[in-house]
Amino acid sequence: MDYSFTPEEDAFRKEISDFLDKELPSEWFEKFRYTYWEEDDESWEITKSWNKKLGEKGYLGVGLPKEYGGLGGSHFHHVVFEEELYSRGRTPTWIEKNITVDWISPTLLEVGTEEQKEKFVKPAAKGDLVFCLGYSEPDSGSDLASMTTSAVEDGDEFIINGQKTWTTMAHRADYIWLAARTDPDAPPHKGITIFLIDMKTPGITVRPIINMLHSHSYNEVFFDNCRVPKSAIINQKNMGWYVMMVALNHERGGVNFPSHMKQLLGELVQYCKTIKRDGKYLSEDSVIRKKLAKLAVEIEVTTLLNYRTTCLQHKGKKITHEGSLAKILCNDMWTKLAQISTEILGPFVLLDRFSRRAPIHGDMARYFLNAASMGVGGGATEIQRNVVAQMGLGFKLK
Numbered sequence: 377m378d379y380s381f382t383p384e385e386d387a388f389r390k391e392i393s394d395f396l397d398k399e400l401p402s403e404w405f406e407k408f409r410y411t412y413w414e415e416d417d418e419s420w421e422i423t424k425s426w427n428k429k430l431g432e433k434g435y436l437g438v439g440l441p442k443e444y445g446g447l448g449g450s451h452f453h454h455v456v457f458e459e460e461l462y463s464r465g466r467t468p469t470w471i472e473k474n475i476t477v478d479w480i481s482p483t484l485l486e487v488g489t490e491e492q493k494e495k496f497v498k499p500a501a502k503g504d505l506v507f508c509l510g511y512s513e514p515d516s517g518s519d520l521a522s523m524t525t526s527a528v529e530d531g532d533e534f535i536i537n538g539q540k541t542w543t544t545m546a547h548r549a550d551y552i553w554l555a556a557r558t559d560p561d562a563p564p565h566k567g568i569t570i571f572l573i574d575m576k577t578p579g580i581t582v583r584p585i586i587n588m589l590h591s592h593s594y595n596e597v598f599f600d601n602c603r604v605p606k607s608a609i610i611n612q613k614n615m616g617w618y619v620m621m622v623a624l625n626h627e628r629g630g631v632n633f634p635s636h637m638k639q640l641l642g643e644l645v646q647y648c649k650t651i652k653r654d655g656k657y658l659s660e661d662s663v664i665r666k667k668l669a670k671l672a673v674e675i676e677v678t679t680l681l682n683y684r685t686t687c688l689q690h691k692g693k694k695i696t697h698e699g700s701l702a703k704i705l706c707n708d709m710w711t712k713l714a715q716i717s718t719e720i721l722g723p724f725v726l727l728d729r730f731s732r733r734a735p736i737h738g739d740m741a742r743y744f745l746n747a748a749s750m751g752v753g754g755g756a757t758e759i760q761r762n763v764v765a766q767m768g769l770g771f772k773l774k
Contacts, residue, residue, distance in 0.1 A: 379683045385452050392435070392460040396467075399429060404468050409729060411466055411742040413749065414591040419468070420548060426468040427503035436469075437477045437501035444485070444493065445501030451690040454478075455631050455683070462636040471593075472545050474627070476500045476507045480553050483623040487611040496551070496572065507572075508549035510540040510597060511620070517542075517752075518759040520555065520620065521564035525599065527556035527571065534558070534571070534609075536579070536602040544753075546582050546595035549575055553623070555616050568616035571608040579603065588745045625699050627754045631686065633706040634679040637713055640743065641671055643736050644717055651735070658720065667716050674712070678705045697768035700760040707751040714744040 381389070401422055408419050415423065430436040431445065439454040440446025447453065461467055481497045488496075499505045516523040525538025536556055546552065552573050559567030573580075579602030585594040611619050645668060648658035658664050685698045717740040718725045725741050727734035751757040765771040 379680065379687070381452065381456070385450075385456055388449070388453055389456045389460060392457055395433070395435070396460060396464060400464065400467060401426060405465070409466070409737055409739060411589070411739060412470060412746045413587055413593045414589050414742070414746075415593065416591070423468040423472065424503070427473060429503075430469065430473075431501060431503035434501070436473060436503055437481065437497075440477070440481060440485070440497065440501050444481075444497040445499075451686045455686050458632040459635040462632045463639050465636070465639055472506050472548065475509055475545065475553075476505060479509075479623050479626045480507045482626050483619065484610070486622055487619055491607075492572070492610065505551065506545065506549045507551050507553050508543050508546045508575075508595075508597075510543060510552045510554035512542045513539060514541050518756040521568070521617070523555060523557060523568065525554075525556045526560070527558045527569060527604075529558070530603075532606055533603045534606065536571070536573075536599040536604060538599050540597040540599075541594075542585065542753075543582075543595045543597045544593055546575070546597050547584065547592065551575060552580075552597065553610075555620060558616075559614050562614065565617045567614055568620070569613050570610040570616040570619040571604055572610055573602070573604050573608055577602055577604060588748070589742055624754065625695060627699075631682050633710060634675055634682055637675045637678070637709055640713060640717070640739075641668070641675060644668065644713075644720065644740075647735055648720065664720055667720070671709075671713060671716060674705075674709055678702070678709050681705055697764045697766075700755075700763040701768065703754060704757055704760045704764070707757055710743075710750050711747045714740070714747040718744050 404419075404422055408422075410419060427436055434442070434445065434447040435457060437444070437446035438449045438457045439451060440448070442448040449457075461469070477500055481500050484492055484497055496505065500507070510525075511520055511523075513523050513525060525536065525540065527534040527536045536554070538556065540554070543552070552575055554571045554573055555568055556571060557567050558569040561567070575582075579600045581598040581600065583596045583598070584592045585596060586592055587594055645659070648664060648668065651658050653661075681702050685695055685702050688695050688698060721735050721740055724733060724735050725744075727738055727741075729738035729742070731738055762773075766773065
């Protein structure tokens with residue numbers, strides 16, 4: 377496979393780079409410097425404004441067709457945009473864009489009705505809509521087929537009862553992409569339906585879950601006799617498992633993580649070049665040098681693996697285990713980077729953001745804390761390994 381970028385893609389990279397240099401809100405880095413799974417009302421206002429600015433240029437939905445508010449770019453145009461965006465660190469847009477524009481919107485274009493495409497994809501690409509994912513339940517995480525949230529047909533409506541948990545951005549979302557059981561007598565994978573439901577619908581209650589970063593990104597969502605029209609069904613009744621797999625294939629690529637890991641590694645390397653311990657620079661310590669070099673090599677491998685997956689998508693080939701393989705390596709690398717950074721920074725890593733003595737702005741401790749979630753969202757790493765074993769290696773489960 378040829379991983380070199382075309383002249384057109386290189387020109388697009390410069391276009392994006394120039395735009396970001398000019399338009400990225402300086403107050404985001406000066407005041408917030410938030411890592412993942414952190415936001416508040418003030419930062420959310422900046423994020424919404426930034427997403428709309430991206431949407432005006434078509435950048436928010438780089439890969440979406442022009443008629444739906446995107447740029448109609450290739451898979452590699454999307455990679456270029458993500459690389460430039462995340463090479464600058466944690467910018468104001470992240471999970472709300474991923475869920476809404478990168479995962480759900482392309483799924484709607486693949487399996488939704490024309491009415492649903494017009495109603496949801498266009499405003500999503502402009503930054504006017506935010507979706508959240510209603511998958512996990514208190515007793516149903518990676519084993520999604522065991523979900524018990526029910527949707528019972530009643531005339532032209534469905535009555536939904538149940539609970540979802542760890543629902544990222546539910547308190548900010550306009551709609552929830554909900555998986556519910558519509559046929560309790562069918563085999564577990566056959567009786568699920570996907571609904572796209574307005575979060576203002578009576579019977580929906582959102583309760584915050586405060587994470588290790590003392591932030592409100594996760595939620596519990598309760599459905600109490602929530603009535604929704606049949607038009608809220610995505611694709612067909614009882615075809616929800618298929619729709620979820622389409623959406624999860626979009627979710628598991630993770631093209632942005634290698635670029636952000638390179639940026640964080642660069643900050644760590646620069647720190648080692650400027651800080652002395654026991655009379656010599658940290659960069660002169662052979663143990664530290666080997667750890668950093670190993671990280672650099674493994675991040676590059678992760679980057680190339682993501683390029684390979686992008687190549688397959690670009691050629692119109694269906695990806696299955698490739699997305700899971702990329703997700704496994706990205707998760708592992710993120711955890712390694714967080715762990716090694718804490719080892720190198722030592723006790724100073726405990727100093728919080730903007731503390732005068734905090735190395736690298738106090739970011740690394742927070743990245744270490746949010747690394748714990750990376751191997752869970754989108755299906756736990758153990759599940760991803762099973763996908764690779766079954767679909768990639770041809771192993772059969774008894």
